[in-house]
Amino acid sequence: MKKIINDPANFVRDTMEGIAFAYAGKVALIDGDVRLLRSTYPRKKGKVGIVTAGGSGHLPLFLGYVGQGLVDGCVVGNVFASPSAAKIEQMIRACDFGGGVLCLYGNYGGDRMNFTLACDSVEFDGIVTHQILVKDDIASAPIDQKEKRRGVAGLVYAYKIAGAAAERMYDIERVVEITQSALQNIRTIGVATAPCIIPNIGSPSFVVEDNQIEIGMGIHGEPGINTSTMMTADELANLLLDKLLDDMPVSSGNTVSVMINGLGSTPLEEQFIFYRAVYMRLKSMGIRIHMPHIGEFATSMEMAGLSLTLFQLDDELKSLLDAPACSPFYTNYNK
Amino acid sequence: MKKIINDPANFVRDTMEGIAFAYAGKVALIDGDVRLLRSTYPRKKGKVGIVTAGGSGHLPLFLGYVGQGLVDGCVVGNVFASPSAAKIEQMIRACDFGGGVLCLYGNYGGDRMNFTLACDSVEFDGIVTHQILVKDDIASAPIDQKEKRRGVAGLVYAYKIAGAAAERMYDIERVVEITQSALQNIRTIGVATAPCIIPNIGSPSFVVEDNQIEIGMGIHGEPGINTSTMMTADELANLLLDKLLDDMPVSSGNTVSVMINGLGSTPLEEQFIFYRAVYMRLKSMGIRIHMPHIGEFATSMEMAGLSLTLFQLDDELKSLLDAPACSPFYTNYNK
Numbered sequence: 001m002k003k004i005i006n007d008p009a010n011f012v013r014d015t016m017e018g019i020a021f022a023y024a025g026k027v028a029l030i031d032g033d034v035r036l037l038r039s040t041y042p043r044k045k046g047k048v049g050i051v052t053a054g055g056s057g058h059l060p061l062f063l064g065y066v067g068q069g070l071v072d073g074c075v076v077g078n079v080f081a082s083p084s085a086a087k088i089e090q091m092i093r094a095c096d097f098g099g100g101v102l103c104l105y106g107n108y109g110g111d112r113m114n115f116t117l118a119c120d121s122v123e124f125d126g127i128v129t130h131q132i133l134v135k136d137d138i139a140s141a142p143i144d145q146k147e148k149r150r151g152v153a154g155l156v157y158a159y160k161i162a163g164a165a166a167e168r169m170y171d172i173e174r175v176v177e178i179t180q181s182a183l184q185n186i187r188t189i190g191v192a193t194a195p196c197i198i199p200n201i202g203s204p205s206f207v208v209e210d211n212q213i214e215i216g217m218g219i220h221g222e223p224g225i226n227t228s229t230m231m232t233a234d235e236l237a238n239l240l241l242d243k244l245l246d247d248m249p250v251s252s253g254n255t256v257s258v259m260i261n262g263l264g265s266t267p268l269e270e271q272f273i274f275y276r277a278v279y280m281r282l283k284s285m286g287i288r289i290h291m292p293h294i295g296e297f298a299t300s301m302e303m304a305g306l307s308l309t310l311f312q313l314d315d316e317l318k319s320l321l322d323a324p325a326c327s328p329f330y331t332n333y334n335k
Numbered sequence: 336m337k338k339i340i341n342d343p344a345n346f347v348r349d350t351m352e353g354i355a356f357a358y359a360g361k362v363a364l365i366d367g368d369v370r371l372l373r374s375t376y377p378r379k380k381g382k383v384g385i386v387t388a389g390g391s392g393h394l395p396l397f398l399g400y401v402g403q404g405l406v407d408g409c410v411v412g413n414v415f416a417s418p419s420a421a422k423i424e425q426m427i428r429a430c431d432f433g434g435g436v437l438c439l440y441g442n443y444g445g446d447r448m449n450f451t452l453a454c455d456s457v458e459f460d461g462i463v464t465h466q467i468l469v470k471d472d473i474a475s476a477p478i479d480q481k482e483k484r485r486g487v488a489g490l491v492y493a494y495k496i497a498g499a500a501a502e503r504m505y506d507i508e509r510v511v512e513i514t515q516s517a518l519q520n521i522r523t524i525g526v527a528t529a530p531c532i533i534p535n536i537g538s539p540s541f542v543v544e545d546n547q548i549e550i551g552m553g554i555h556g557e558p559g560i561n562t563s564t565m566m567t568a569d570e571l572a573n574l575l576l577d578k579l580l581d582d583m584p585v586s587s588g589n590t591v592s593v594m595i596n597g598l599g600s601t602p603l604e605e606q607f608i609f610y611r612a613v614y615m616r617l618k619s620m621g622i623r624i625h626m627p628h629i630g631e632f633a634t635s636m637e638m639a640g641l642s643l644t645l646f647q648l649d650d651e652l653k654s655l656l657d658a659p660a661c662s663p664f665y666t667n668y669n670k
Contacts (some may be wrong), residue, residue, distance in 0.1 A: 015611075305339075
């Protein structure tokens with residue numbers, strides 16, 4: 001295993017300290033706890049707090065979006081593992097600015113259980129919480145079981161919309177409603193060409209054969225919907241678009257934001273080659289693209305492959321997507 | 336070869352079209368030529384134009400820095416190959432705003448030859464040009480032959496400083512002088528843990544054995560100064576810092592900017608773990624870090640490993656580094 005790390009047992013600590021050192025003044029660990037990262041910009045009293053959480057190993061997800069107009073605090077667990085309910089509770093309390101706290105996270109069993117416990121605890125102290133689970137991965141369950149779907153790169157759009165709504169001082173009911181309406185319009189599908197290695201395991205957790213790709217693989221290596229032989233970028237873009245558009249029809253004249261998300265070791269060149277194919281297909285269908293996001297947004301360490309997200313926009317969602325935002329890993333340069 | 340591409344012969348075209356589609360309105364191809372990318376923001380008459388060039392396969396280098404407060408135009412060649420003199424000449428003409436044009440690029444034979452031919456041509460038409468070659472890679476030649484050194488990630492700092500100086504409407508002599516003074520203070524060394532594959536070759540151009548790393552490897556796979564067994568992030572950081580500080584002594588009380596540059600497939604987690612070690616060592620020496628840059632700045636497609644750059648700052652350089660800048664791949668969020 002060739003990773004530029006120290007003791008694998010310190011992987012999360014070393015990563016989090018690196019981030020805290022690099023962005024001191026923008027983000028901070030709560031009481032030096034390497035599992036708890038919060039934003040430090042001055043918040044107005046009554047702003048809805050937004051808390052997220054998830055396993056480590058997905059940078060920039062989850063903690064890269066701790067910043068202005070995005071997420072107020074993030075709790076991380078071990079690699080690919082949920083953080084504890086106690087830590088989540090601590091973060092919810094730290095992100096209560098008097099307007100309630102929105103817990104916004106991916107639909108995974110451990111996170112769901114621990115957020116629910118944490119929300120129950122803080123409720124005794126009068127902190128209003130709402131939970132919204134992101135379920136954008138269309139490959140993880142069929143449409144008639146969409147409540148079972150996992151959350152992947154669509155989380156980033158959810159953070160952006162919720163964060164912008166909170167920054168406008170909307171009340172928590174409105175932030176929840178807008179975020180839920182955004183999530184109705186967000187779909188993702190991924191493809192893996194090579195696995196990643198969990199540091200304290202030391203070997204790949206799955207295999208993708210030479211000249212094979214795994215369509216629909218999850219960001220923890222969850223099996224995809226089928227294995228296919230390698231194809232061209234254009235073919236792959238069309239295949240993934242077919243699946244997304246089948247799940248969420250988009251019509252000529254509609255506007256979408258497109259996210260091309262490198263899973264960790266996919267060169268930017270390949271991401272732009274793939275984007276070109278997506279752009280040409282959508283253009284031929286009369287669909288407009290607004291503010292494409294291309295790069296690494298939700299990775300699995302050094303996994304190879306990418307995911308494609310479509311986010312169908314109306315005027316309100318477009319304006320929230322355009323709203324100012326900045327964090328260590330997100331700026332909306334391209335609005 | 337598992338790359339998400341189409342015909343390898345179209346690798347550069349497809350990449351450049353993807354970029355032009357994604358950032359339409361910010362950057363544009365000159366006359367639709369996929370080798371010529373320029374910025375589209377309104378420039379003041381008399382601003383020094385800044386042109387760079389280099390081979391493809393290094394995104395975000397070179398063309399990701401085409402933007403405000405950075406580089407005005409970029410010419411790309413085939414993967415790892417210099418673009419032609421004719422294309423460079425065309426870009427110099429397009430970036431002449433009446434204040435002369437600074438040609439700022441890495442010290443490679445092909446680029447040097449072609450820029451020199453191009454500068455000679457435009458001179459006949461009264462366009463003043465200056466050439467500055469970036470030579471920051473300390474592993475590519477010993478200090479007594481530093482004119483032979485190659486340019487690597489330090490290019491990004493050079494773009495930032497020159498771009499900010501030009502944006503302040505300094506005349507070309509002053510932009511040149513400041514950029515050269517910056518380059519005196521910039522040193523880089525890299526380490527590769529795995530090679531990359533050139534698309535139209537289809538197999539790795541060099542081998543790094545299991546559990547081995549190549550210290551000082553260039554961004555085209557040029558051999559390093561020695562092969563070593565894999566070590567921890569802390570050990571590696573100290574080894575690379577020793578080499579950099581030996582080449583450019585930095586004293587207690589001084590301020591540096593630090594760039595940790597992933598070579599293509601190095602997870603962000605590893606980059607932050609490495610940054611943590613650099614931070615702790617420099618802190619223990621009484622050296623302050625200003626505006627660290629951590630991420631992918633100058634890659635070799637899917638090569639694994641990273642480079643470390645130190646940029647020693649004085650007040651003027653610090654102020655230029657802090658100045659506003661934005662391009663598809665650079666914002667100075669972290670100033």
